[in-house]
Amino acid sequence: MTATGPISSVPTNSSSNNALLRLERNNRSLLSLEEKLKSYVCEPKTRSLYNRLESLKQSLANLKNSNLEIIKALKEHTLFFEDAKERIREQLENYKSMELKVLEYIGMAKLHC
DSSP states (O other): OOOSSSSSBTTTOOOOOHHHHHHHHHHHHHHHHHHHHHSSOOOOHHHHHHHHHHHHHHHHHHHHHHHHEEEEEEETTTOOOOHHHHHHHHHHHHHHHHHHHHHHHHHHHHOOO
């Protein structure tokens, strides 16, 4: 049986190792998004873009911290996969949403060059 919604590629009966690998891969992707935001191309040219960039940076930091908490808890077995399935699904959805927001910001920043 697979999950419904935007993260339907995450089976509800997938193993803890698969979920852990997916979260670790997303963590590397979050670091990559963070690096993109540090690019000179993304320097804000307006107050609105500056505020949006700061908000994105804060959201990225929160998402990374949450991601790392789940990874650590799964590795240390203080959180069991069965109990974490919904939280993992939410984390993956939040990552996809963040990725879209960062790409949207980059597009807006390039328009104001």
